[in-house]
Every structure is written in structure tokens, then in C-alpha cells.
Amino acid sequence: MLTKPTCHNVEQVPVHTGGAQAWSGPCALVDNPFVARMNGFRRLTDEEGAVLRAATHCASNHSVGHTLFFEGYRSDHVCVLIEGVACRYQLLPGGRRQILGYVLPGDLCDLDFLLSGKPSYSIELMTTGRVAQITRAKLREIIERYVSIGHALRLAASLDHAILRQWLLNIGQRDGIERMSHFLCEFETRMTAIGQSNADGSLPFCINQSALADTLGMSLVHVNRSLQALRRGGFIQLQKRTLTITDRRGLADVADFDPHYLQLPDACLA
Amino acid sequence: MLTKPTCHNVEQVPVHTGGAQAWSGPCALVDNPFVARMNGFRRLTDEEGAVLRAATHCASNHSVGHTLFFEGYRSDHVCVLIEGVACRYQLLPGGRRQILGYVLPGDLCDLDFLLSGKPSYSIELMTTGRVAQITRAKLREIIERYVSIGHALRLAASLDHAILRQWLLNIGQRDGIERMSHFLCEFETRMTAIGQSNADGSLPFCINQSALADTLGMSLVHVNRSLQALRRGGFIQLQKRTLTITDRRGLADVADFDPHYLQLPDACLA
DNA sequence: CGCTGTCTTGAGTCGGATCAAGATTAGTGG
DNA sequence: CCACTAATCTTGATCCGACTCAAGACAGCG
Numbered sequence: 001m002l003t004k005p006t007c008h009n010v011e012q013v014p015v016h017t018g019g020a021q022a023w024s025g026p027c028a029l030v031d032n033p034f035v036a037r038m039n040g041f042r043r044l045t046d047e048e049g050a051v052l053r054a055a056t057h058c059a060s061n062h063s064v065g066h067t068l069f070f071e072g073y074r075s076d077h078v079c080v081l082i083e084g085v086a087c088r089y090q091l092l093p094g095g096r097r098q099i100l101g102y103v104l105p106g107d108l109c110d111l112d113f114l115l116s117g118k119p120s121y122s123i124e125l126m127t128t129g130r131v132a133q134i135t136r137a138k139l140r141e142i143i144e145r146y147v148s149i150g151h152a153l154r155l156a157a158s159l160d161h162a163i164l165r166q167w168l169l170n171i172g173q174r175d176g177i178e179r180m181s182h183f184l185c186e187f188e189t190r191m192t193a194i195g196q197s198n199a200d201g202s203l204p205f206c207i208n209q210s211a212l213a214d215t216l217g218m219s220l221v222h223v224n225r226s227l228q229a230l231r232r233g234g235f236i237q238l239q240k241r242t243l244t245i246t247d248r249r250g251l252a253d254v255a256d257f258d259p260h261y262l263q264l265p266d267a268c269l270a
Numbered sequence: 271m272l273t274k275p276t277c278h279n280v281e282q283v284p285v286h287t288g289g290a291q292a293w294s295g296p297c298a299l300v301d302n303p304f305v306a307r308m309n310g311f312r313r314l315t316d317e318e319g320a321v322l323r324a325a326t327h328c329a330s331n332h333s334v335g336h337t338l339f340f341e342g343y344r345s346d347h348v349c350v351l352i353e354g355v356a357c358r359y360q361l362l363p364g365g366r367r368q369i370l371g372y373v374l375p376g377d378l379c380d381l382d383f384l385l386s387g388k389p390s391y392s393i394e395l396m397t398t399g400r401v402a403q404i405t406r407a408k409l410r411e412i413i414e415r416y417v418s419i420g421h422a423l424r425l426a427a428s429l430d431h432a433i434l435r436q437w438l439l440n441i442g443q444r445d446g447i448e449r450m451s452h453f454l455c456e457f458e459t460r461m462t463a464i465g466q467s468n469a470d471g472s473l474p475f476c477i478n479q480s481a482l483a484d485t486l487g488m489s490l491v492h493v494n495r496s497l498q499a500l501r502r503g504g505f506i507q508l509q510k511r512t513l514t515i516t517d518r519r520g521l522a523d524v525a526d527f528d529p530h531y532l533q534l535p536d537a538c539l540a
Numbered sequence: 541c542g543c544t545g546t547c548t549t550g551a552g553t554c555g556g557a558t559c560a561a562g563a564t565t566a567g568t569g570g
Numbered sequence: 571c572c573a574c575t576a577a578t579c580t581t582g583a584t585c586c587g588a589c590t591c592a593a594g595a596c597a598g599c600g
Contacts, residue, residue, distance in 0.1 A: 090439055093526060098439040112428040120432060120531045157427070158382040162390060164434045169360055169368040171441050172487030176556070208578065217442030219557050224580065240565090256363060261390045446588070478546065489589050494548060510597095 032056060033194065034080045034132070037106030041152035048146050055142065056080050056132035068109055068123040068131060077133040079109040084129020085206050089214065090121045099215040101163065102126075102187070102207075106194055111157040127206045162261045171217045174255075179216045180226040181255035184236065188245055189259050198242075205243035230254075302326060303464065304350045304402070307376030311422035318416045325412065326350050326402035338379055338393040338401060347403040349379040354399020355476050359484065360391045369485040371433065372396075372457070372477075376464055381427040397476045432531045441487045444525075449486045450496040451525035454506065458515055459529050468512075475513035500524075 035052045038044060044052070059082045062068075068079050068086060086103040100121055103109055109123050125131075143150035163186070170182050188203060197203040209227070213220045230236045235251045237244040245251055252258075305322045308314060314322070329352045332338075338349050338356060356373040370391055373379055379393050395401075413420035433456070440452050458473060467473040479497070483490045500506045505521045507514040515521055522528075 090435070092439070092443055096443045098442045100435050100438060112431060118530075121435065154424070157431070161382060161427070161431050161434070164431070164438065165360070165370050165391065168370060168434065168438050168441065169362070171438065172368045173362055173366045210578080220579090221558080221581090222556055225556090228580085260388075480546080490547090491549090491590080492588055495588090498548085 033082060033106035034108075037156070037194065038149065038152040041155040042148045044148055044152070048149055051142060051146060052149065055134050055138065056082065059083075059130040059132040061128065061130055062125055063128050064125060066125045066129075068125065069119060071120060071122045072118045074118045076136050078136055078139055079123070080132045080134065081105055081107050081109060082130040082132050084125055084127040084131075086123050086125045086129065087211065087215075088121050088123050097214045098217070099211060101160065101167075102190075104190060104194060105196065108153065108156060111153075111160050126211065159262070166261055176216075176218055176222050176226045177229055178255055179218070180212070180223070180230065181235070181251050182257050183212075183216060184230075184243065184245065185248075185252055185255050185257040185259075186262065188243070188248075189262055193262070200244075202237075202242050202244040205238065205241050303352060303376035304378075307426070307464065308419065308422040311425040312418045314418055314422070318419055321412060321416060322419065325404050325408065326352065329353075329400040329402040331398065331400055332395055333398050334395060336395045336399075338395065339389060341390060341392045342388045344388045346406050348406055348409055349393070350402045350404065351375055351377050351379060352400040352402050354395055354397040354401075356393050356395045356399065357477075357481065357485075358391050358393050367484045368487070369481060371430065371437075372460075374460060374464060375466065378423065378426060381423075381430050396481065429532070436531055446486075446488055446492050446496045447499055448525055449488070450482070450493070450500065451505070451521050452527050453482075453486060454500075454513065454515065455518075455522055455525050455527040455529070456532065458513070458518075459532055463532070470514075472507075472512050472514040475508065475511055 032053050034056050035044070035049050038052060039049065062084075069075060071090060081103050083105055085105075086109065087099050088101040088103060088109075089097055089099045091097050103123060110119060112119070143153065166182075166186070170179050174182065187205075187207075188197070191197050191203045207215070209223045210220055212227075213223045216223065218226075227236075227238060230251070231238065233247075233250070235245065235247045235254070237246055302323050304326050305314070305319050308322060309319065332354075339345060341360060351373050353375055355375075356379065357369050358371040358373065358379075359367055359369045361367050373393065380389060382389070413423065436452075436456070440449050444452065457475075457477075458467070461467050461473050477485070479493045480490055482497075483493045486493065488496075497506075497508060500521070501508065503517075503520070505515065505517045505524070507516055
């Protein structure tokens with residue numbers, strides 16, 4: 001690992017010039033999506049914002065497929081995704097894989113950062129991305145000093161927990177098309193909430209059909225057919241890694257999607 | 271709701287005399303399973319233990335099927351299960367139900383107690399049980415005052431989170447028999463860890479086949495056949511609400527069960 | 541002793557998996 | 571800028587695990 005004088009831990013990985021894979025969505029609210037995110041959970045003071053900004057100021061670029069951390073290997077750093085999309089997953093013997101969640105810009109990769117044990121899942125970038133790292137010790141220190149930040153992080157973990165419950169419900173009880181619809185609704189809602197959707201309502205969609213299969217617990221072929229059905233039904237458009245939900249209401253009806261679980265009650269912001 | 275002079279919130283519900291449904295497992299470590307549980311996450315001082323014991327000293331008895339709290343209805347109390355087993359679940363239109371987790375003696379029902387929003391799931395007793403209630407405000411106060419307790423509660427939430435991830439993996443990637451095996455291994459491990467298994471290694475098993483179906487996302491008939499297969503294979507015995515795993519190693523192999531995710535690393539106890 | 545909830549078993553059907561091959565698109569190097 | 575290669579996406583055909591429907595067997599409880 002290379003070490004630069006002013007800022008350690010910066011590993012400059014060659015960034016592809018193609019552009020299609022690049023992920024430079026707008027970051028409206030604040031220059032630092034992590035700060036914006038935390039601020040959304042709990043109103044932060046200028047000082048608190050500054051502390052978080054400083055802690056994640058130094059980020060490194062990585063290319064598609066880069067593993068942020070691997071099942072069983074614990075590092076003393078916690079990753080914060082600044083730009084791009086990553087997925088949390090776990091492998092099974094037989095080559096099967098279950099994707100357990102998606103990490104979006106501003107998200108902390110490891111929400112169980114309190115536990116110092118080995119993580120039971122891996123995290124991998126699905127796009128090129130920027131990743132900042134904070135020492136566990138440093139983060140703990142920050143939390144102890146700034147109560148609001150600790151609170152915001154706990155709310156983030158709670159939200160993640162809620163999403164996981166919905167996924168369980170989704171996979172456990174719904175059929176292919178319903179599952180797919182629910183997932184697309186959720187993903188769109190999350191991306192929009194952090195300002196990652198385009199002006200025309202479409203959004204960059206970096207998840208290929210194989211990953212969708214591992215996300216929804218269905219076969220690649222069935223994923224393809226479910227998507228076809230949704231396209232034919234006029235619910236979505238999906239081409240060139242761009243998703244447009246053409247009938248949001250209809251799609252939500254198919255999925256029985258209720259965004260309630262993604263929204264933090266106002267009371268949290270107090 | 272009846273109110274007694276010395277201790278409010280005690281609602282004496284008639285307890286069935288049959289006995290089969292009764293759940294009076296041994297509570298080895300400490301007289302209060304909640305304190306024992308928290309102490310397992312983080313070594314508590316005598317004072318901290320006393321505070322938690324006092325807060326949950328007053329518990330009320332409830333019969334099978336009692337709903338501790340219902341989706342969408344927020345109370346200003348947090349429940350702690352002292353005795354019995356409960357399940358967290360969510361309903362879907364069409365009468366479908368997904369069980370999202372089991373609450374065992376010593377567990378807090380609402381791990382997202384920080385969020386003051388409405389819960390997106392319900393909790394129901396599967397046995398007769400004893401339940402203590404703590405005011406949200408009181409709990410918050412305790413956490414602020416006693417750092418270790420807050421830490422223990424967060425670890426409990428992390429563990430719950432880890433279990434949820436395994437369930438997702440289980441339902442998403444494994445077939446009927448594997449799912450069932452994995453669930454039985456997990457349940458047995460959890461129950462044994464809190465001293466709820468019998469001397470001969472068997473354990474009280476209050477989950478009927480219909481609930482297993484809603485837990486594992488499979489049909490009642492298929493649950494029955496999977497259990498038959500495991501019985502025929504000599505892996506388990508299950509009769510009269512008592513489960514005995516006769517071939518623990520074999521069952522774990524079938525399920526690819528690795529209890530690692532249920533164990534908190536020693537570092538946590540420090 | 542009869543009612544009701546739970547478990548068991550059989551038979552038929554279907555959603556979704558698997559297998560296989562071709563069409564497209566993106567990425568790479570000459 | 572084009573050719574080559576590797577992903578990714580499509581589509582058809584076949585098969586099986588799991589669901590549904592249906593009926594009978596227990597067992598616990600009032």
C-alpha cells in the first residue's frame with residue numbers, strides 16, 4: 001500500500017477513461033455525501049459536520065470489482081463510500097452467492113463497526129468509486145465526543161436493519177415479478193433520496209441481471225423474464241445501465257411497496 | 271388495564287393450567303435473564319446489574335398469542351421478554367405472513383428502540399410468557415448514565431442484524447431441507463446458549479409447522495415433508511413440542527451451518 | 541365426548557430452475 | 571477505427587422442487 005506524505009491510505013487506482021462505468025452523480029446538498037447523509041439522520045452542528053468532513057476528506061479511487069473488505073478479515077478501518085455503488089454479499093459452497101444489501105454514496109460500509117469481530121460478509125464495488133477510510137479508534141473517539149454523530153450512525157444502522165427485514169419478507173413471500181418490482185421501487189427511492197437520480201427521473205443502474213439474481217434469490221433466466229414482463233407491462237425501461245420507472249404507481253402496486261420503512265420519522269431529526 | 275399500588279403495568283392474565291404450554295425453563299446464571307443476557311454482551315458492574323434488574327423487576331404474565339406490540343402502533347414502552355418465546359412478524363395482503371425473527375428470554379423486543387417511529391412489524395407470544403416493560407425515556411436515561419449497558423444493547427442489536435442476514439441467505443439460496451436444517455441448528459444454538467435446553471440435550475420447541483412455514487418461506491405441506499425427511503435421516507426427533515437433535519454434526523453439514531455469526535468475539539466482553 | 545387445532549399423506553399442477561445456444565454490447569488491443 | 575474477446579442479455583425447451591387442493595388421523599382441551 002502506497003503512502004503519501006500529507007494523507008495516508010491514498011491508493012490511486014487507474015480510473016477507466018471509458019466513462020460509461022464512471023459514476024459522477026451530482027452531490028447536491030453538501031460537497032461530502034457522508035456528511036449530508038448523517039445530517040439527514042440527525043441535524044449536525046457546524047463543528048460536527050466539520051469533524052466528519054475532515055475524517056473522510058481523504059478518499060481513494062477504485063475500479064469496478066474492487067473488494068472493500070472480505071468475509072472473515074477484519075481491518076482496523078471502517079470504509080465510507082463517497083461515490084459509486086457497492087454490494088454486501090456472502091458466498092456459499094457450490095458457488096452460490098447472496099447479496100445482502102447495497103451500499104450507496106454516503107453510506108458506511110460496516111454498520112456493525114462496534115463489534116470488533118470478523119465480518120460475516122464481503123463488500124465489493126459495482127462501479128468505479130471513491131472510498132474514504134476512518135480508523136475504528138478514531139470513529140469511536142468521534143462518537144464519544146459528539147453525541148449526535150453517534151446517534152446518526154445508530155439511526156443509519158436501524159434503517160439498514162429495516163431494509164433487511166423487508167428483503168426477507170420480499171424473498172420469503174413474493175413471487176418473481178413482485179420481488180423484482182419491490183426491489184426496483186426500493187432502489188429508486190433510496191437513490192432519489194440522496195440525489196443520485198437524473199433530472200428526467202431516470203437513474204444510473206449498475207446492477208446486472210446476474211447480480212439481481214443473487215439479490216432476489218432467483219435464477220438469471222427468471223430475472224430476465226421478470227424484467228421483460230415489467231417492460232412489456234409498461235412499468236419500466238431499462239437499457240444501457242439506466243433505469244426509468246415509467247409507471248411508478250403501477251409498479252408499487254405490483255410490489256405492494258410502501259416506502260414507509262425507508263423514511264425516518266421527523267422525530268428523529270429533533 | 272389494571273393498576274396495582276406497588277408496581278404499575280401488571281396485568282395478570284389467566285395462565286393455562288395444562289402445563290404443556292407452560293414455559294418455565296431454568297434460569298441458571300442469574301434470577302433475571304435480561305440481566306444475564308446483557309452481562310453476556312458486556313461485563314456489567316454490580317450497580318449496572320442492579321439497575322437493570324430493578325427496571326425489569328416487574329413483569330406480567332400473558333397467554334399464548336398475546337400481541338406485545340402491533341405494526342404501526344408505537345408505545346412509549348419497550349418490552350423485555352423474561353420468560354417464553356415470541357416472534358416478530360409482518361403481514362402481507364392475501365393473508366401471507368413472514369416471521370422475521372424469534373425473541374427468546376432475556377431479549378429486548380424492540381431493538382430499534384432509538385427510533386421513535388412506528389415499528390414495521392408486530393410481536394406475538396408463541397408460549398405463555400412473562401414480559402417486563404421499561405419506559406423509553408427510562409431506558410434512554412439508563413443508557414446515558416451507564417455506558418456499558420448502552421454498549422450491550424447495541425451488541426444485541428448487531429447480533430440480531432447478523433441473524434437476519436443469515437436468514438436472508440438461508441431463504442434466498444437454500445432448498446427446503448437445507449433451510450429447515452439451518453433454522454433448527456440456529457434455534458438450538460441460541461436456546462442452549464441461554465440455558466433453555468433440557469439436561470438430556472433436547473429442548474422445548476414451541477414453533478408449530480405453520481409458523482415454520484412462515485419462517486422459512488415455504489408451504490405447510492413442504493415443511494411437514496422436510497421434517498419427515500430429517501426424521502427419517504436420523505437427524506432429529508420432534509414430538510410433543512420437544513426437539514432433539516440426534517445428529518448435530520450431520521444436521522450442520524446438511525445446512526452448512528457455521529455458528530460463528532451467533533458468537534460474539536471475546537473482544538466484545540472487554 | 542365432541543370440537544378444534546395440528547399433523548400427515550396422496551395426487552395433480554405450476555412456477556421457476558436448469559440446460560443450451562444465439563444475439564448484443566462493452567472492453568481491449570492492434 | 572476496426573477486429574477480437576469477453577461479458578451480458580435473450581429466448582426456447584425441458585424438468586423438478588415446491589405449491590395447491592383435498593381428506594384423513596391425532597391430540598389436547600373445554
